[in-house]
Amino acid sequence: MDAVLYICHGSRVKKGCDQAIEFIERSKVKVDVPIQEVCFLELANPTIEQGFKKCVEQGATRIAIVPVLLLTAGHAKVDIPEEIHKVYQHYPHVKVAYGTPFGVDDQIVDILLERIKETEVPIQKDAMVLLVGRGSSDPEVKNDFREIAKRLAYKGGFQHVDTCYLAATTPKLLDGLKQASESGYSQVFVLPYLLFTGILMNEIRTELKRWNKADQEFILANYLGYHNALSNILQDRVNSLLNSKGNEYDVYRYS
Template sequence: MTTWNLTQMQRHLLICNGDTCMGAGAEEVTQQIRDEIRTNRLDEHIHTSRTRCNGRCKDKCVVIDYPKGTWYSVQEEETSRAIVQETVKEESIIYSMEHGERKRGETRFKGINKYRRARGPVKKAVLFVGHGSRLEAGNEEVRQFIERMRGQIDSSLLVETCFLEFASPNIEDGIQLCIEKGAGEVHVIPIILLHAGHSKLHIPAEIEQAREQFPDIRFTYGQTIGIHEEIIEILLTRLTEVGFDVNQKHEDTAILFIGRGSSDVDAKEDFYKISRLLKENLHVPILECAFIGVTTPTVQDGMERCIELGAKKVIMLPYFLFTGILMKRMNKMAEQFKLDYPHATIEIAEYFGYHPKLQTVLLERMNQALDGTSTGMQDLENFRNYVEETGYVHEHQH
């Protein structure tokens, strides 16, 4: 092993190579800093070391300048190189030392104590996790939906909302917010229709990472919405709203049931199970399934199939929770289908939205997590086993 002569060393840069920082580009930061040192022939004066987690994951990637005591948040190459030159902009400083006191940057959150003595009853937090959309209107619908539910949730519970991707706060931030507000228990509830990669891998990975960072906090995990009788009721309501009488026979009508699409076999099977339960409540000769992405049959395939089977009217029924880019795309498809099939009536029903029965399902999933009867805890165990077998590395980006 190399033994460096550090006699002339003036500064020691400690570069976090913990999981979160590595996922955010810590390897690149390490190489950029070392390249800047070499280029300026500062090797004898500045030494670098890789560290494990330094407990400031939200500020990733973290670099500590010793003995100055300055902590930096590095998110671009310019900052990496400026650290070597000691010309870092104020907004990239997490902590600095002034007159022997540690000063936190104005844009940086305070953080929490890793270990805390219990003071009175443990606060419980419920963290709802929406998928997140590139369309902000969809994210706002999720926030408003949870806000409308608050009146039905025990007022002693902290209630927060976060997102898997495309929106803020993400799960990591959501968990930290709950703990900052004093939660000793965090119950994570996915607002996700079907059990697939997000609920099997990505959310459990976030929870497991949080358990390592906050060993004194108890985490539980709720199950997805899944197959539930109330979901059938929501779908029937949305059909009724477009003038479809669920109690009458509709011999020339087809229902085109449209899901998001997933490569997960279980999710696809569950979607088809829901379609069969739905058909049992309808009097139509045709109910076709289709997916707007990832898998087949496509929405175009489904529409063509309905027309080939003789449907004179096709109702597109979205299996979507809230609005988003895909719902916008589906509405455009409906308009094009009207032009492509002028002899058929094409209608599109609403997505789930603020339906009260969706509240019923999520409240049930929340209570299961709180009372320890949720199947989500088995999902966490399955994830741990999966990690042991495959060496899964959490790389889901937000």
Template sequence: MEQGERLRGQSRIKGIEKYRKRKEKKLKAVLFVGHGSRLEAGNEEVRQFIERMRPDIDPALLVETCFLEFASPNIDDGIQLCIEQGADEIHVIPIILLHAGHSKLHIPAEIEEAKGQFPDIRFTYGQTIGIHNEIFQILKSRLQEVGFDCTAKHEDTAILFIARGSSDFDAKEDFYQISRLLSEQINVPIFESAFMGVTTPTVEQGIERCVELGAKKIIMLPYFLFTGILMERMARMAVDFTEKYPVVDIDIANYFGYHPKLQNILLERLHQAIDGTSTGMQDLENFRKYVAEHGYEHHH
């Protein structure tokens, strides 16, 4: 970065040259965008997840995976990979749970920048996972895996629903709506929400609240797609809470992972991008308006 400008290396120039030389080859590509993790196991889970999806994706589509940060290739390189293979149309699909800064600003910034570099390439943008019926089935299946019967009434049991945390108002609103809808589908006397960072209540506060309300058993339910540093931290927290509250049974459910219903959602988001019904295109328009009004310094 130099005064807010990202410096381009020779690889970018080579990518443009390859694109120009192979311009006669017309292909469509889908570029999945994961968040990226400092824990490489989480990045590998994203790659393997997309590999498992390939049989359900139109074989005529090129399929590439990239990351916002902490992992390679980044979005810039992912777009180049698609173009170097002959793509003249790229559907960019975020693998992101909630609609916040990454999906509103960072990914649109990459797409808009690429459009300037490659004016002959058509880009479409998919929407985030957001509030979708399938996510409740995923969450309930993860609860069942730790012995929770979603059809039964539970006495003295608390669910602590845990998200990453965001300063974005829309993301928090969506998370609380998901929390409310999930709480209506399972019969527990205590259902609390918490965040791993950025905002409150914290996980510690959530646990304390559950204990104060009389919970004898607490299930920590992560609202995370794949493993990562925060999932490892949550596991350590569960151990600490067990020591702090020895009379309370504290368990931790699994994250989304390789759930087939997660594949269904992303395939739906891809089809929406292709057929023009994705709200992602409005996000690109909103981003352009935002830049016109406020400017934008690109950090990714």
């Protein structure tokens, strides 16, 4: 019997975890699979082990595992596979297929443009965007993030879209804000590339208060969030796993 295990990041802020669960519940109706469970990589329950076990207890013999993450970094490449490997050893009869995060997708660029429009601030001709990511030391993340920024500039008609990060790599948030402040653009839309509210969003909000000037406005847009369009991407990720090699999954090979 088929099952889907959605792995969300997890947060110390309860509201962030609640948002993830609510998103998965909305997304489940688009996926025609009898067993669907949600779990968290860290900081919240149920854990990956608990989620996997719950699928098996309901009769799952094949599990499509989908990381509900924005970009492919260490969590998707290392942390989640390691956790799955620990659990998988106890259920060798279960076939497993491992999916990919949301990645670079034009539907996400559309969400970003929507978040800017939601500020209800008229966009000036010389407006720029500062796209703020969580951050990772993985170079693939920076490449993907730059590609998203490039698509956002093209689709939104912005003269410039810059990127910065909250942790693990450079340029940091302060560097990005300083560079934007010195850029000469009259408007800077600060756009958090985050799935859920929490400590990082509060950090951006607090820092931004001191950057407005008489001739330059910094506008904080809402974070990306669990938008309905992400459900469509998630559905594609699940169906890709379900349809791999016809009706047969590849058994995920852990190193």
